[in-house]
Amino acid sequence: MLDVSELVQPGKGLIHPSIYTDPEIYQAELEQVFARSWLFLAHDSQLPKPGSFVQAYMAEDPVLVVRQRDGSVKAFLNQCRHRGMRICRSDEGVARAFTCTYHGWAYNLAGELVNVPMQERAYHNEIDKSQWGPRRVPRVHNHKGFYFGTWDEEAPSFEEYLGDMVWRLDAMADRYDEGISLIPGATKWVIDCNWKFAAEQFASDMYHVPSSHTSALVALVEDPQVLARLHELNLTVPGRQFSGNGHGSGFALRPDIIPSQSGPEFDAWLDAHREEIYRRGGEQRALAANGHNTVFPNFSWLDINNTMRVWHPRGPGQIEVWAWTFVPRGAPDEVRNEIRTSTIRSFSPAGVFETDDGENWTEIQQVLRGHMARKSLFNAQMGLGHEKQGTDGMPGRVADDMYTEMAARGMYQRWADLMSGLSWQQIAELDRNRQQEVHTA
Amino acid sequence: MLDVSELVQPGKGLIHPSIYTDPEIYQAELEQVFARSWLFLAHDSQLPKPGSFVQAYMAEDPVLVVRQRDGSVKAFLNQCRHRGMRICRSDEGVARAFTCTYHGWAYNLAGELVNVPMQERAYHNEIDKSQWGPRRVPRVHNHKGFYFGTWDEEAPSFEEYLGDMVWRLDAMADRYDEGISLIPGATKWVIDCNWKFAAEQFASDMYHVPSSHTSALVALVEDPQVLARLHELNLTVPGRQFSGNGHGSGFALRPDIIPSQSGPEFDAWLDAHREEIYRRGGEQRALAANGHNTVFPNFSWLDINNTMRVWHPRGPGQIEVWAWTFVPRGAPDEVRNEIRTSTIRSFSPAGVFETDDGENWTEIQQVLRGHMARKSLFNAQMGLGHEKQGTDGMPGRVADDMYTEMAARGMYQRWADLMSGLSWQQIAELDRNRQQEVHTA
Amino acid sequence: MLDVSELVQPGKGLIHPSIYTDPEIYQAELEQVFARSWLFLAHDSQLPKPGSFVQAYMAEDPVLVVRQRDGSVKAFLNQCRHRGMRICRSDEGVARAFTCTYHGWAYNLAGELVNVPMQERAYHNEIDKSQWGPRRVPRVHNHKGFYFGTWDEEAPSFEEYLGDMVWRLDAMADRYDEGISLIPGATKWVIDCNWKFAAEQFASDMYHVPSSHTSALVALVEDPQVLARLHELNLTVPGRQFSGNGHGSGFALRPDIIPSQSGPEFDAWLDAHREEIYRRGGEQRALAANGHNTVFPNFSWLDINNTMRVWHPRGPGQIEVWAWTFVPRGAPDEVRNEIRTSTIRSFSPAGVFETDDGENWTEIQQVLRGHMARKSLFNAQMGLGHEKQGTDGMPGRVADDMYTEMAARGMYQRWADLMSGLSWQQIAELDRNRQQEVHTA
Amino acid sequence: MTTPTPDTPTPDTRRPVDPTVRHEIEQFLYREAELLDDQRFQDWLELFSDDVHYWLPTRVTRTVRERSLEVAGPDGAAFFDDDKTFLRGRVRRLSSGQSWSEEPPSRTRRLITNVRPVELADGTFEVRANFHVLRSRAERHHDTFFGERTDLLRRIPREPGFQVARRKIVLDTTTLLAPSISIFL
Amino acid sequence: MTTPTPDTPTPDTRRPVDPTVRHEIEQFLYREAELLDDQRFQDWLELFSDDVHYWLPTRVTRTVRERSLEVAGPDGAAFFDDDKTFLRGRVRRLSSGQSWSEEPPSRTRRLITNVRPVELADGTFEVRANFHVLRSRAERHHDTFFGERTDLLRRIPREPGFQVARRKIVLDTTTLLAPSISIFL
Amino acid sequence: MTTPTPDTPTPDTRRPVDPTVRHEIEQFLYREAELLDDQRFQDWLELFSDDVHYWLPTRVTRTVRERSLEVAGPDGAAFFDDDKTFLRGRVRRLSSGQSWSEEPPSRTRRLITNVRPVELADGTFEVRANFHVLRSRAERHHDTFFGERTDLLRRIPREPGFQVARRKIVLDTTTLLAPSISIFL
Ligand code: FES
Ligand code: FES
Ligand code: FES
Ligand SMILES: [Fe+3]
């Protein structure tokens, strides 16, 4: 087990940059972090009918996520156990079965090996097909239409894993009576940076907005005065940040759920559904649904920008971003379309916000080629010592401002606990003790 | 020495995929497998006259293979001993001597350092030129026009190394009174996969043909009925598989040596030379000359498709394929040309068979980026426990079917023995014992 | 500490090629060689006014070199200490301050953290800005307009580090009363080879010129007879080579400082300034200013070709060359321009000399992919046992010929001493003893 | 239909153009590319009609049989889905001096090839062209974008003679091998 | 001769073409590329004469002195050496839904540039053109093929006005840096 | 001005060219590229006037504000800054059989696109064109050069009808991602 205690010191708000570059640490992350955590697989709306499938990734492992005939969803490694061929090479589609192109072993929708060519002649009927199906994802959980999976039999239940973060997740996932659906098609792109830069920013970093995204507002707003006001607002609006179980979220305290940032159509629709939204999650939560969120380790979303994504690691220095736009399932076309276009224009590889995030992360990674650069500790001390418990009665560890790095420290704490090979029980234990050190607001 | 006993278990038909991805294992392969085995260098017909040379590779090491004035063939590392410059940068040609471009050290056709510029002024005549020639390939063996070389002084003789596989090699190399010659020009391409996937398939895998190459038959045959018959034939024709010393071969039992798959011209020519062919290798062997073959570790050919190739390793995840088309030396132009085109169209980077093999191998390698994927054992159990000795009186370990993975297991056994650092003597010992466990057909 | 004693044996003139390929050795070089040595940063003429800055590299570490308001020059790592963003992404320019784009931390010209957005709200005024500026280059030395820096507080003074090599450096840097200036703009390119091939050649290798650069003369000279004479001259002209502290230089003994190789304009100008040049450095030194030079580890120049460059390492198998053309500061435009064009045409990525050097180095590196190739010792024995002290009264270890590899052996000696983790004191000690073994000419 | 192009009028209403019109259209497209490579975004904007639809849908890998579903439809995910107003906003941003992904600016080169114009019944032109856009930025960062553009061009009575009324861009990649598309295609 | 082109008639029998013919020939080559990029293989096949020779010889690195031997001759190794019958077979295969190296299909883009047609004495046209074919397949696989094509074109009395009677493709690489050429060039 | 092009006459003295002239100029540039790709350097040399200036300045990354300083000026660092005499020297070298960086020779392919000619007041032509030069050498070495060329062409009374009197090449890279430019661009 790698000793990472020197590398991240959440208590002091210090990060050693080698955690973003060391190939050994990366391989350990695949084993200790990604193979043990709950990872996002797919959303209900991606699998409309029996046989519907999408290829997803759990870190670097390709998995097929398939709608079963009984309506349930199963997932298995997209790797044939004979010689390891990728069983299905389409990103998505509808299938009756999956046949490996190399030698023709065939699998049913559940990933069971159902046919082996020349089973009698070649295998003398001695192959036990039940033993040679692709590796199943042993645990798949459906949280309100969001499917998460984990390889780890020991991992806590998804609810326990999520903890108080459920308050934030449901603010998005459970906002409407009819639920949400995804705009068809994932947007995928590659950024040469470590996955933790992205995951951490979406967990903990409202602070970069005024500096990184000034020009995005210029694109959205023509009138200089409005622009100035918006900028001013960014610096003065009160906000909160949540941290727990490695997850993190930050958001402003807004007076109303509109304007939505998507446009008049959605605003009108929200106005009409205000009562429904308040009823489901409570008004406080509804108003808080305007921030950044990361479910540890690599599933993130922005409530008000209607974008959710997975940061798939691709080596220590690269990620693949898979992003989707979510809309109220019940919404009429003009609303769906208004949300769709506004998200594309703000958060996508060509989005006026997103392009500038990528620039920061790639440059950070580039600089870390340097020997001295890799020895310079990073400062994650914002709000250190000012953590709070349950501010405004919100569940869990909630700081009384959104401009803090509490959630970043929480994320690296969870990362360090897992990397140290601690059992889930030990981690829970430690977290309980850590909670107690924090006073209630 | 790496312990690979856990990684490949030939006795159980299990393979741990890390042998296809681990950089350390790859470096060990260069040392333990490739630097100790007999590797194909060149064929007589590539070196028509004194001074004729080709650059070949022994794994990742470039060597110059040169026809000497006395008609013999010598080979030496294409690396100047002064500062390591590549001595000759042409793929092939005719030379009187080789002069290093960097500082002008000059070598004769045998790779002896014959001239050092300013030897007196710069070296005070103190340089012992006999000590500073490029590293020679100490052992080069000419087997019926095929030149093989090894760096290992301890390795057994080529004949001993080949063992019973000579029966298969000569079915190709020694088929005609006038011998064979290569079509001018090697076809070289790059596939992002581990070298063992290719070597193993050509040693042991007839099983992939019906599934991987269905569309190839569609290209060759227009009539659907004929197509169906051919497909049926693939599944029913009896065949045999050979395994020994890590080498492997599989072939069908065909009623005649024609049709040749090249076309009418070659069929007619074969018909006319039937007696000659039977006389040289015996009828049984002549009829068996229709399969896939690998001489351990990376020299393969297909008898009936007239293609032979070396799978040069280029890191754990890449190979360079160097392929040649062989034809009867005596054959008239129209026969040569018919064979040439039929081989190009079936087995070459644009060949209707070959393109689909590459697709399989690259996808297997891609999937192995995954952490769980690299932990899933592969199944090489086809025909396990059904190995036979000398079926139909054929020499060595010969299974009574071509649909088996006996040769794959044999190849990984040899690989494991070498990787474990066993001496050639220890390996021979072990092999003898292993032989005895197999009953004679 | 890596044991490199087996890898380089300067006393025997033997080099093990793994020092050019091993990734571990490379990382150790960044720490033991580059982070401890004096490295070239910039020249005065690149920083004309207060706020002028250039981005430079110390090995793989980007640093900002900035002209301060008081005229001094400071340098600091171009990495924000908050989350590691590159502070400035321009190659050069004029700045009043530097603001990190990610979260807006701002730095003054000296690299001090002067502004942190929302310092009160986000940091509760608890951040000690004096502690969180980017890493400073602790020692920057101005040698006659050439700025060198080192990260190592223990390193000897620049003068001590330079030792007798100052005699050669000043032959270029201190040649004219008005000094020199650089032609605006660096020429940067990438060569896939280890940095030591380039550094060593410029330290020690006059021997490659006749072989590598024959065709360059063909480009410069049309008349075959003149060509033949020049070639003859190369082989016969007497020369000297210097070696000390890992630095190296070689040069011919020429009868006069003209012709300059740049052309008539410069020749005339030199003729007019002969007295000045002789007065400053002495006639012997002025005449010797026609050779190749490397200040250990990676700063090189060619006196007569008016090119100087840094060989930035970029992994074991790649360098980035940053080259500049130097001219007498006082020279009129037509002289500057004549030098500029003649340097571009001979030493630049399209220069008729330089292109052939790159070809050699890349091929050497390519061949070293081979396992046997990486085991073949290189021969650096030219002039071994013929080292001299102070030939012609020149300072330090000076061989009585330019065709020797004494300086190469000296460079690898210094490299080995540093790689072995010896203290600067121990190294000085050892060098003194080594000196004594060499007899005075 | 099996090709990644927008629905188009039936063949008989599509007429080939003569060399002169082809020349004018090519020079127009070259000029457009030049304005982008020269970063003259304001001038570039004027080449587009006020009702322009500037669209770059996403793409997935599917079987030959399902190839018609390869390129996302109008209601699907996209990289660009802009009207003139938002194009203006993008240009404002690029001129702000704070659009970090383009400040310092990228260096781009647009190779516009295989220009295939046809004249439609209403006198407009549908122009399919292949593109390979090379982008270099910062010290050594390199991206490449390639695919096909289908433009709808309208004649206008003033320089430069045409206006882009509709642009559909289809990249030949699914996963974008770049950190961003902070440029125009 | 020192250039990788087939033996051709003596200069005086080679006449430059006027802008209109050049326009027609370019549009023909662009149309051919479009059919391939759109995977309309059957339509593509019809652009070739029944006696077509479709050839892509191999290439080696040799000294300037031996440069004439750089590209393999008609009796040497090749990547393609097809007649119309086998081209038909390839197209059948690509339409079979089982040609795994193209199922799911690759995404390709053909940049055809530097089109240099000359009219020969017999009224046929020899057209040299440069190509850069970009190929993307599966998730992130990328290949690039570049070189020169020398086509022999014949006028035909029907659409699209020409037929390819001979195609010689020369790649500018020796070792092919791709796992396969499962597409046409 | 903010674009990497040489100072040029005021617009009113710059006239667009007709399809025929454009055709002639393109064929001239294609022929030039062909001679280089075929390594016929002597013939290539004849396409340049005796007073030609062949120039490839260096380039740096700077802010949008300082973009006019991006490309080095006439007194700055350059990759090429040749007159006819030195071009002759380079050609002599390439024919010497000892120019190791081109012996064995590289394999090159020049894609010349977006050719934009204008006629100047004095009857000469200023031609901006985009280029993508692909270079393959030795076994697997690959380089790519891309950017813009601005040529000044003069009519001449003999074949091939034009002469290059000035060439300014601007690469879209700062740090050259190649070991050398041992070829012409
Ligand atoms: S690899 Fe899947 S059947 Fe063989
Ligand atoms: S490297 Fe070959 S002579 Fe120096
Ligand atoms: S990284 Fe520089 S301010 Fe945050
Ligand atoms: Fe952001």
Ligand SMILES: [Fe+3]
């Ligand atoms: Fe096969």
Ligand SMILES: [Fe+3]
């Ligand atoms: Fe040199």
